[in-house]
Amino acid sequence: MSSFGCWGLPAALLALLCCPGSGEETFEVHIWPEKLAVETRGSVEVNCSTSCAKPEKIGLETPLNKTLLKYDPQNQWAQFLVSNFSQDTVLLCHFTCNGKQLLKSLRVSVYQLPTQVILKLQPPRVVVGKPFTIECTVPDVKPLESLTLTLLRGKETLQNQTFGGAALAPQDATTTLNSTASTEDRLLSFSCQAELDLRPHGGYIIRSISEPQILEVYGLPGQDSQMVILITVVSVLLFLFVTSVLLCFVFGQHWHRTRTGTYRVLAAWRRLPRAFRTHPA
Ligand SMILES: *[C@@H]1O[C@H](CO)[C@@H](O)[C@H](O)[C@H]1NC(C)=O
Ligand SMILES: *[C@@H]1O[C@H](CO)[C@@H](O)[C@H](O)[C@H]1NC(C)=O
Ligand SMILES: *[C@@H]1O[C@H](CO)[C@@H](O)[C@H](O)[C@H]1NC(C)=O
Ligand SMILES: *[C@@H]1O[C@H](CO)[C@@H](O)[C@H](O)[C@H]1NC(C)=O
Numbered sequence: 670m671s672s673f674g675c676w677g678l679p680a681a682l683l684a685l686l687c688c689p690g691s692g693e694e695t696f697e698v699h700i701w702p703e704k705l706a707v708e709t710r711g712s713v714e715v716n717c718s719t720s721c722a723k724p725e726k727i728g729l730e731t732p733l734n735k736t737l738l739k740y741d742p743q744n745q746w747a748q749f750l751v752s753n754f755s756q757d758t759v760l761l762c763h764f765t766c767n768g769k770q771l772l773k774s775l776r777v778s779v780y781q782l783p784t785q786v787i788l789k790l791q792p793p794r795v796v797v798g799k800p801f802t803i804e805c806t807v808p809d810v811k812p813l814e815s816l817t818l819t820l821l822r823g824k825e826t827l828q829n830q831t832f833g834g835a836a837l838a839p840q841d842a843t844t845t846l847n848s849t850a851s852t853e854d855r856l857l858s859f860s861c862q863a864e865l866d867l868r869p870h871g872g873y874i875i876r877s878i879s880e881p882q883i884l885e886v887y888g889l890p891g892q893d894s895q896m897v898i899l900i901t902v903v904s905v906l907l908f909l910f911v912t913s914v915l916l917c918f919v920f921g922q923h924w925h926r927t928r929t930g931t932y933r934v935l936a937a938w939r940r941l942p943r944a945f946r947t948h949p950a
């Protein structure tokens with residue numbers, strides 16, 4: 670009895686240590702995609718696959734609603750639809766092969782696109798040389814650390830701002846810039862671009878832009894319009910001068926050549942009978 674008990678434990682240990690492959694094949698589990706960014710309330714398709722020839726059990730662990738879309742036992746994969754994401758989560762694919770279970774996880778980042786990009790110029794009317802503020806606000810955006818707000822004047826970048834902090838809930842983001850009104854500001858429109866770079870989370874870059882705003886700059890007459898008027902006046906005067914010089918020259922030449930002819934016409938006129946010479950008017 671005691672000798673059997675002595676041999677029993679080492680034998681069991683030996684069996685476990687030396688022959689792990691005899692009872693169960695090693696196998697692999699894959700989940701695709703490997704990382705994923707999904708919009709709030711969005712849904713995704715996930716593919717779980719295994720190298721196990723005859724998996725006994727397959728599944729996807731998640732507290733969210735899921736549907737098995739397709740199961741291909743021959744090729745050892747299953748496709749699930751997971752829907753209505755509300756916050757960052759982990760999905761777990763599992764397969765059981767010869768009584769052994771393996772898991773593979775997928776991190777899902779939930780993002781919320783800015784619904785609006787609101788640009789405000791404060792005050793909307795400003796005298797040249799006076800300060801004004803450009804303010805851009807994006808409500809309910811997530812994740813904030815993926816956001817860049819860019820203030821633009823025409824195509825020129827005035828300010829780029831990134832944000833920190835990994836909040837669970839969507840948050841508002843604001844960037845402001847203090848500036849001084851110049852005549853240039855009158856001619857160009859201001860806008861604000863919100864960019865969500867989801868590439869580190871397995872997504873894309875998503876951009877939205879505000880309505881363009883024009884600053885009402887007043888007080889001094891624009892130097893540019895003064896310049897345009899000056900150039901126009903100088904051009905017209907120059908044109909008139911050159912034209913009159915040319916005309917003088919041409920007519921002078923013409924008169925010189927036909928002077929004799931003119932006298933002849935005059936003489937013929939004088940020779941006409943008086944009745945014909947009276948003016949018709
Ligand atoms: C799921 O993944 C397996 C293995 O990579 C592949 O053979 C199969 O075509 C995929 N199914 C779908 C629907 O993408
Ligand atoms: C799953 O879907 C059902 C009906 O479509 C819904 O009532 C339930 O709230 C959903 N559960 C989650 C966690 O979204
Ligand atoms: C989606 O989830 C939210 C809460 O996260 C729940 O209120 C809503 O009913 C769900 N919608 C569906 C269609 O399951
Ligand atoms: C501002 O940020 C955008 C988007 O990240 C980038 O394309 C641009 O080059 C940046 N501009 C400056 C001046 O930093």
Ligand SMILES: *[C@@H]1O[C@H](CO)[C@@H](O)[C@H](O)[C@H]1NC(C)=O
Nearest residue numbers: 800801802844845846847848
């Ligand atoms: C802009 O000016 C206001 C007061 O005029 C000041 O309170 C604010 O901090 C300034 N903002 C920046 C970004 O410099």
